Amino acid sequence: MKDQNRAPVYEALENMRNTKLVPFDVPGHKRGKGNPALTQFLGEKCMSVDVNSTKYLDSLGHPTGIIKEGEEIAAEAFGASHAFFMVGGTTSSIQGMILSSVRKGEKLILPRNVHQSIINALVLSGAIPVYVNPQSSQRLGIALGMSLDDVRDTIKANPDAKAVFVNNPTYYGICSNLRGIVELAHSHGMRVLVDEAHGAHFSFGKGLPLSAMQAGADMSSVSMHKSGGSLTQSSFLLMGEHVNADYVRQIVNLTQTTSASYLLLASLDISRRTLALSGQEIFEKVKGFSQYAREEINAIGDYYAYSDEIINGDSVFDFDATKLSVNTYGLGLAGIEVHDLLHDEYDIQIEFGDLGNFLAYISIGDKTKNLERLIGALAEIRRLYRRGPSAAIRYEYLAPQVALPPQEAFYSPRRSVPLDQSAGEICSEFLMTYPPGIPILAPGERITQDILDYIRSSREAGCVITGPADLEADRINILTGEA
Amino acid sequence: MAFWFMENHTDNVVMSIKVKEQVYSEQSEYQRIDIFESEEFGRVLALDGIINLTEKDEFIYHEMITHVPMAVHPNPEHVLVVGAGDGGALRELGKYQSVQHIDLVEIDAALVAACRKYLPTTAIGYQDERVTVHNRDGLRFLRRLEDVYDLIIVDSTDPAGPGEILFTKEFYGSCYKALKQDGIMVNQHESPFYSYESAAMMRSYRRIRSAFPVLRVYQAHIPSYPSGHWLFGFASKKYDPLKDFDEKRWLAQGIQTRYYNTDLHRGTFCLPTYVRALLESE
Known part of the structure; x- marks a missing residue:
């Protein structure tokens, strides 16, 4: 048993600060003294621990000392065999999982409602995506989890796939039957890779959905900087017992900086300690905040703040009750419109809005009075802006038609055509509506008229189209068909 | 010492x-x-x-935040006071026969208890049996109410403390909703003089104006407040604080005051040029 009271990276930095070591190494700002304007902005304490990897402070790429120790304590806290501190965001953890599990030409089974970083990682690895249609809810207008039967069918049809990828949970808080998927995949010799960008708290709270490691998954990418409280860009990559961590380290080192920020590392160390020691009460409180807000928002009328009543035993196997996801169909406003009204009229910033939902991120940093402001503003938005139940655009799942592996398509000769004249062509770049940032098109996929119609209605509702090289997204790159 | x-x-x-x-x-x-x-x-x-x-200058504040709207509304029966754990506004409201019920919403029960014990000159307002005290967040209290009050008095601390929520657009909108068709809302409107208060004043002015068709600002001299020059906001759905001011009706009620009088009522809405310019710039 490791001592979760320890935080070796943090302790070493405190120790270094107290010894007043004279720096003749990088960074050149020398504990901030060489950059007074930046020090004024960030504070001396912060600058004094922005230091470089040394024999005493260990090295992220080849950890043998305090970082190794910190990673071992973290692994135990998450119930993993190994844990890596990551400083390139959860995107870097995702890349680590995919690049170490599926090689060029090998198949990865994944739901379509993955974050863009997953498909980007496929461009890097050359692997072939096999998409599982995530179930969707017409009432809520969102993609749900994968049904176990769909995963089983996809595995049967693709027995050569190397791994199955799972969101745990989705942005909206929805979990698939992770344990069931793990059993299925393992029985077919496939790994299970889990995106836990929105589930850092699962390992620490009580009565929350199962974490990837608890479910027996092989690897998991955990955004500690979301619900875990660490600094933006810091993340954990977790590994189960059947994963060769040394090999994963080599893969990670291909793209990871050799000048990892100790601010990020210390923030991971300290946040892990906090969650290990008091995560239960912290997330109990967060759940209480969300539950209170849900009850009050539902009492306003027309809004639907959903929770575990949407659990259906399959595509919604579990729900993360710390999330505050609200459907806006009853109001006749798109979620993105509510998002904009909250920002422009009430000085309230929420996480995102899509066509029919918005998500307010609730955390330990919240205060009751701010929740009251959010609820009050939502009541006012209903009073002043409601249009009556919408015949709104409902969420549609547009099954992707993969014509070429993403890597091949991404690097093939391309030409630019007007988006509205691109039906039938093969896309060579990404296109997504933001929010929610789930790909509509990925490199190598056939563009259809249904897809073009969906893009137009999303744009009309206020979503931004991102991805194409043309920032206005009026044009799109397609394959020329020449080798 | x-x-x-x-x-x-x-x-x-x-x-x-x-x-x-x-x-x-x-x-x-x-x-x-x-x-x-x-x-x-x-x-x-x-x-x-x-x-x-x-104790020496609270009468100025409490009389001005209460009697100005009470002399305009023809028949104020249901009144809400938000903030004001000290009871001073309740004391002034208590002078009116027409008032049937007063809700006081003060989030901090400890403040109410301390004032009742140690500030008898204002806490006497609590003895009025028409008063009901609610120790709740003001916005939360108002959120579900519609068409209930004739007058809402927003007697907040400045926006740095727990009073912050009482300066938000969602709060003013909720007040509007909770007022009857001819309701009035009066608020502590900060000061035009020092930059911190004047910024809060401008924000408050802008936000109230987005919620109410009528908004007029009036002033008083309160020696213990920063700069001494203090403002109040008179917001309403219908009544104009000067055109609908009924001097005779107010005088007929025989209400005793030390600062407010009917001449002052007319003058209090005459603002210095720089204050006018600030408000017009919004």
Whole structure:
């Protein structure tokens, strides 16, 4: 048993600060003294621990000392065999999982409602995506989890796939039957890779959905900087017992900086300690905040703040009750419109809005009075802006038609055509509506008229189209068909 | 030995009062509450180190925030007071026969208890049996109410403390909703003089104006507040504070005041040129 009271990276930095070591190494700002304007902005304490990897402070790429120790304590806290501190965001953890599990030409089974970083990682690895249609809810207008039967069918049809990828949970808080998927995949010799960008708290709270490691998954990418409280860009990559961590380290080192920020590392160390020691009460409180807000928002009328009543035993196997996801169909406003009204009229910033939902991120940093402001503003938005139940655009799942592996398509000769004249062509770049940032098109996929119609209605509702090289997204790159 | 209470009116200006005796001190769930006895101002209530009221000049504030709207509304029966744990506004409202019911919403129960015990000159307002006290968040209390009140008095601390929520657009909108068709809302509108208060004043002005068709600002001189020059906002769905002001009706009620009078009512809406310019710039 490791001592979760320890935080070796943090302790070493405190120790270094107290010894007043004279720096003749990088960074050149020398504990901030060489950059007074930046020090004024960030504070001396912060600058004094922005230091470089040394024999005493260990090295992220080849950890043998305090970082190794910190990673071992973290692994135990998450119930993993190994844990890596990551400083390139959860995107870097995702890349680590995919690049170490599926090689060029090998198949990865994944739901379509993955974050863009997953498909980007496929461009890097050359692997072939096999998409599982995530179930969707017409009432809520969102993609749900994968049904176990769909995963089983996809595995049967693709027995050569190397791994199955799972969101745990989705942005909206929805979990698939992770344990069931793990059993299925393992029985077919496939790994299970889990995106836990929105589930850092699962390992620490009580009565929350199962974490990837608890479910027996092989690897998991955990955004500690979301619900875990660490600094933006810091993340954990977790590994189960059947994963060769040394090999994963080599893969990670291909793209990871050799000048990892100790601010990020210390923030991971300290946040892990906090969650290990008091995560239960912290997330109990967060759940209480969300539950209170849900009850009050539902009492306003027309809004639907959903929770575990949407659990259906399959595509919604579990729900993360710390999330505050609200459907806006009853109001006749798109979620993105509510998002904009909250920002422009009430000085309230929420996480995102899509066509029919918005998500307010609730955390330990919240205060009751701010929740009251959010609820009050939502009541006012209903009073002043409601249009009556919408015949709104409902969420549609547009099954992707993969014509070429993403890597091949991404690097093939391309030409630019007007988006509205691109039906039938093969896309060579990404296109997504933001929010929610789930790909509509990925490199190598056939563009259809249904897809073009969906893009137009999303744009009309206020979503931004991102991805194409043309920032206005009026044009799109397609394959020329020449080798 | 001399004790001096000090309050920063700006980073560069300090107001200081000689303390005779510290009477009460508590860190409540929401704020630090101090009450002390002074030679010059009598008992002083400070919240988070900022003077909220003194026994010597509270009558100015409480009369002005109460009698101005009460002299305009023809028949105010249902009144809500938000904030104001001291009871001063309740004391002034208590002078009116027409009032049938007063809700007081003050989030901090500890403040109400301290004022009842140590500030009898204002806390006497609590003895009125028409008063119901609700220790809840003001916005939460108002959120579900519609078409209930004739008058809402927003007697908040400044926006740095727990009063912050009482300066938001969602709060003013909720007040509008909770008022009847001819309802009036009056608020403590900060001061035009120092930049911190004037910024809060402008924000408040802008937000109230987005919620109410009528908004007029009036002023009073309150010596213990930063710069002494203080403003109030008169917002309403229908009544104009001058055109609908009924002097005879108010005088007929025989209400005793020390600061407010009907001549002053007309003058109080005449603002200095720089204040007008500030408001017009919004």
